[in-house]
Amino acid sequence: MNRNHLKNNAQHISRNSGLYLLSVIVLFIFIGLLTTVQPAYRFSSGLITEWTRDIDGFVFYSLLGMENRSFKEAFPDDRQLPKLSGVLFQVATNLKPNDPRSLLGNEIPGFSIYDRRILIAGEGTDYTNLPIESLPPLEEVLKEREAIMDEETEEPIVEDNQEVLQQTTGGRNVVFIYNTHNRESFLPYLPNDSDPDSAHHPEMNITKVSERLAQSLERKGIGTYVDDTDIGNLLNEKGWQYGKSYDASREIAEEVFASNKDIQFAFDLHRDSQPRDLTTTDIDGEAYARIMFVIGMENADHEKNLELATKLHYLMEEKYPGISRGLLPKEGGGTNGVYNQDLSDNSILIEFGGVENTMEELYRSADALAEVFSEFYWDAEAVQANP
Numbered sequence: 001m002n003r004n005h006l007k008n009n010a011q012h013i014s015r016n017s018g019l020y021l022l023s024v025i026v027l028f029i030f031i032g033l034l035t036t037v038q039p040a041y042r043f044s045s046g047l048i049t050e051w052t053r054d055i056d057g058f059v060f061y062s063l064l065g066m067e068n069r070s071f072k073e074a075f076p077d078d079r080q081l082p083k084l085s086g087v088l089f090q091v092a093t094n095l096k097p098n099d100p101r102s103l104l105g106n107e108i109p110g111f112s113i114y115d116r117r118i119l120i121a122g123e124g125t126d127y128t129n130l131p132i133e134s135l136p137p138l139e140e141v142l143k144e145r146e147a148i149m150d151e152e153t154e155e156p157i158v159e160d161n162q163e164v165l166q167q168t169t170g171g172r173n174v175v176f177i178y179n180t181h182n183r184e185s186f187l188p189y190l191p192n193d194s195d196p197d198s199a200h201h202p203e204m205n206i207t208k209v210s211e212r213l214a215q216s217l218e219r220k221g222i223g224t225y226v227d228d229t230d231i232g233n234l235l236n237e238k239g240w241q242y243g244k245s246y247d248a249s250r251e252i253a254e255e256v257f258a259s260n261k262d263i264q265f266a267f268d269l270h271r272d273s274q275p276r277d278l279t280t281t282d283i284d285g286e287a288y289a290r291i292m293f294v295i296g297m298e299n300a301d302h303e304k305n306l307e308l309a310t311k312l313h314y315l316m317e318e319k320y321p322g323i324s325r326g327l328l329p330k331e332g333g334g335t336n337g338v339y340n341q342d343l344s345d346n347s348i349l350i351e352f353g354g355v356e357n358t359m360e361e362l363y364r365s366a367d368a369l370a371e372v373f374s375e376f377y378w379d380a381e382a383v384q385a386n387p
Contacts, residue, residue: 119306120313122292122326124278130328131292131351132273133335136197138242141183141232147204148189167378168221172262174377175217177210177269178227180249180340184271188358196273196355202230209352209362210269216370222377225260227252250340257343265308266347268339272354279354280361281322288368289353289361291316292325296349298337304345312348315372323368325351 118125185201193199207228214224234248235241249268257263272279272292279290293309295302309327316324331337341347350369353362 117329118326119295119329120310120327122290122313122317122324123281123322125292125326129274129278131294131325132196133270134197134273135243136200138232138235138240140198141200141242142236143198143200145185145190145198145201146192147185147201148191149204169223169262171223173223173225173260174262174264175214175222175224176227176253176256176260176263176266177214177224178229178249178252178256178266179206179210179270180231180245180268181270182207182230183232185355186271186353186357186359186362187355199273199355200232202232206269206271206352208359209271209366212363213267213269213366213370216367217374220370220374222374223262225256225263227256246336246338246340250343253340253343263344264346266340266344268347268349270349270351271357272351274354276354276356279325279357283320283323286364287358287361288320288323289357289365290323290325291353291365291369292351293327294339294349294351295327295329296335296337296339296341297329297331299339299342301342301345305341305347308346309348311376312369312373315376316369319372320368323365 118127118130183200183202183205185199185205187193187196187199189204190199190201207226210226214226217224229249229252231245231248231252235244238244238248240248253266257266281288281290293313295306295309299305306327306329313324313327330339339347339349341349352365
C-alpha cells in the first residue's frame with residue numbers, strides 16, 4: 001500500500017514537473033517572439049492597455065488571491081468572479097456584455113463621449129460638458145489678430161496682512177507655472193473672432209493668468225517661477241504641428257527641473273473651449289472663472305498627482321463653492337495621456353475658465369487658487385517641521 005502511495009506521488013510530481021517545465025518553455029518562446037519580431041508587428045503597451053483597461057478590476061484582484069490567500073479575506077461576500085467566457089469576449093471584441101454603451105459608442109457618432117470617466121464631478125459637470133481640447137492647425141494659432149489690450153482688466157490684488165507675509169520660502173522658487181498652449185486667448189478681447197478655434201493671440205492669452213497666479217503666490221510668501229516661452233513659435237521653429245505642443249513644453253519643463261532643485265509643484269495652465277455658462281460661477285455676487293483639474297492617467301506614477309488634485313479640489317470647494325468643475329482623468333486615444341506629469345509627483349494641468357471668460361473673472365479665480373494653495377502649502381510645511 002505504501003509502495004502504491006509512493007508510486008502515485010512520484011507520478012504526480014513527475015506530471016507536475018513536466019507541466020511546469022512545459023510552461024517555462026512556452027513562456028520563453030513567447031517572450032522570444034515578442035522581443036525578436038519586427039517592431040511593426042509587436043503589441044504596443046497602448047494596445048494592451050486598451051484591451052485590458054475595461055476589464056473588471058476584481059479579476060486581477062482575484063488572480064492575486066490565488067497566490068496570496070490574505071487578499072481573499074478582503075473579498076466582498078456578494079462579489080463573484082466574472083465568467084471567463086465574458087472576460088474573453090470583452091477582450092476579443094472590446095464590447096462589454098452588460099454595458100450597451102460599448103456597442104453604441106462604436107456605431108453612433110458622438111456617443112463615445114459617454115464612455116469617458118469623471119473622477120470627481122463638480123457642480124453641473126457631466127459627460128456632455130467636459131473640457132474641449134481643440135487642436136487647430138499651427139498656422140491658425142500663429143495667425144496675426146487684433147486684440148483689445150485694456151489695462152482696466154487688471155483686477156487689483158488684495159494685500160495680505162503682515163502675519164501671513166512672515167511666512168516665506170526664503171527666495172526659493174518652489175512652484176513652477178507654464179503654458180503648453182500659451183496662445184490660448186479669450187473671445188471678449190478678440191473683436192474680429194467668434195470661433196473658439198480662432199481664439200489665439202501672442203500677448204492677450206492664458207499667460208496673463210499664469211502671471212497673476214504667480215503674483216498672488218509671491219504675496220503669500222511662496223516663491224514662483226513662470227516660464228514665458230512662446231510654445232507656438234517654438235513649434236514653428238522645429239517644424240512641428242500643434243499636436244506636438246506637449247513635446248515642446250516637455251523640453252522646457254525638463255530644463256527647469258534640472259536647473260532648479262527647489263521646485264516642488266508644477267502647474268500647466270490652459271483655458272477651455274466650452275462656453276461661458278459652463279465655465280463661470282457666481283460667488284458672493286462676483287463672477288469667477290471655474291477651474292478643472294486634469295490628470296494624465298497614462299503616467300505610471302499618477303497617484304500622487306491625483307492625490308494633490310483631489311485635495312485642491314475639495315479645499316477650493318470649501319472656500320469657494322462651485323468654483324471647481326471637478327477632476328478629470330485623461331487617457332487613451334485622442335489624448336496625450338501623460339501631459340508631462342511624469343516629471344513631478346506634484347504636477348497638475350489646470351483648465352482656467354473658458355473661451356468667453358473675462359480677465360477679471362480669471363484673475364479672481366487665480367487669486368482664489370493662490371489663497372487655497374498657500375494655506376495647503378504652509379500647513380504641509382508646518383507638519384514637516386513638527387513631525
